[in-house]
Amino acid sequence: MPAGTLYRGREGMWSWVAHRVTGVLIFFFLFVHVLDTALVRVSPEAYDDVVATYKTPIVALLEYGLVAAILFHALNGLRVIAVDFWSKGPRYQKQMLWSVVGIWIVLMAGAVYPVLGHAYRVLFGE
Amino acid sequence: MSSDTSSAQAIGSVEGVSLYDADNPAPYIEAPRKRTGKTPRSTRGNFEMAAWLFMRLSGIVLVVLVIGHLLIQLVLDGGVSKVGFAFVAGRWASPFWQVWDLLMLWLAMLHGANGLRTVINDYAERANTRLWLKGLLYTATVFTILLGTLVIFTFDPNIR
Ligand code: HEM
Secondary structure, eight states, X not given: OOTTXXXXXXXXXXXXXXXXXXXHHHHHHHHHHHHHHGGGGTOHHHHHHHHHHTTSHXXXXXXXXXXXXXXXXXXXXXXXXXXXXXXXXXXXXXXXXXXXXXXXXXXXXXXXXXXXXXXXXXXXXX | OOSOOGGGGGGOOTTSXXXXXXXXXXXXXXXXTOOOTTSOGGGGOOHHHHHHXXXXXXXXXXXXXXXXXXIXXXXXXXXXXXXXXXXXXXXXXXXXXXXXXXXXXXXXXHXXXXXXXXXXXXXXXXXXXXXXXXXXHHHHHHHXXXXXXXXXXXXXXXXX
């Protein structure tokens, strides 16, 4: 590759990359999630068996990652909408990105206990 | 190129004789990409604009539906540990949650599928690759929306 032609953007580019990666991840999850929920049409046992695996510590960790992806995509999606529709959006895009990151960190901290608490009790006792 | 240098006068100094004046104005140059009578009809469709708008409108609605869903399923009342067939039966007994889940299913699938369409268009360079990937995408999307809709409408709490 010729030197100096690779575009390396700043915050705006990386937030776009993260928005794209999280969006694709969520879509694949949603596909699987509709399939597992469809088991309620098979039998209560089939559904409960699969959901039981969702209550294991490893899947709890994956769930925490899913929550992280959804919260980032949702908050940053609102930022993208503000950039497009709010007349001052483009000027404040960077400030809005750091607000997104800040709110995301607070929400992720708040999600630790509800999402991972059960796994903690399974691993380390009550 | 001709060796005749007389035309070089036209690009002479700033004070040089101009080719044009008030009686002989420069020819009008059309603005780039202006819509004219010659523009083919097909490029005037606004599917991409509708898709762009749909991503934003569905996104706003999805914030409410998805965050609410996460709160109910993963945070309130002991998180996932309470989820099971009985819990699903309790929620889908109410038309309100049926409509909530139905709307969330349709909007999220269409939003995600349209997003993936953009991603495929961006990275799949060969026309054939794009065709196959989008075929797969649309098949999976239609299948998932239909399956999910069927499950919500035909759910039977007394299946056994
Ligand atoms: C929770 C609320 C959500 C909001 C506010 C939101 C917002 C947005 C917006 C505004 C875009 C357009 C970005 C652009 O044109 O540059 C977008 C793209 C996308 N979204 Fe969402 N979205 C949400 C949920 C979802 C869900 C549930 C999925 C998956 C099923 C998803 C998957 C995608 C994908 C794959 C893209 C395309 C990314 C790209 O082209 O780079 N989104 N989202």
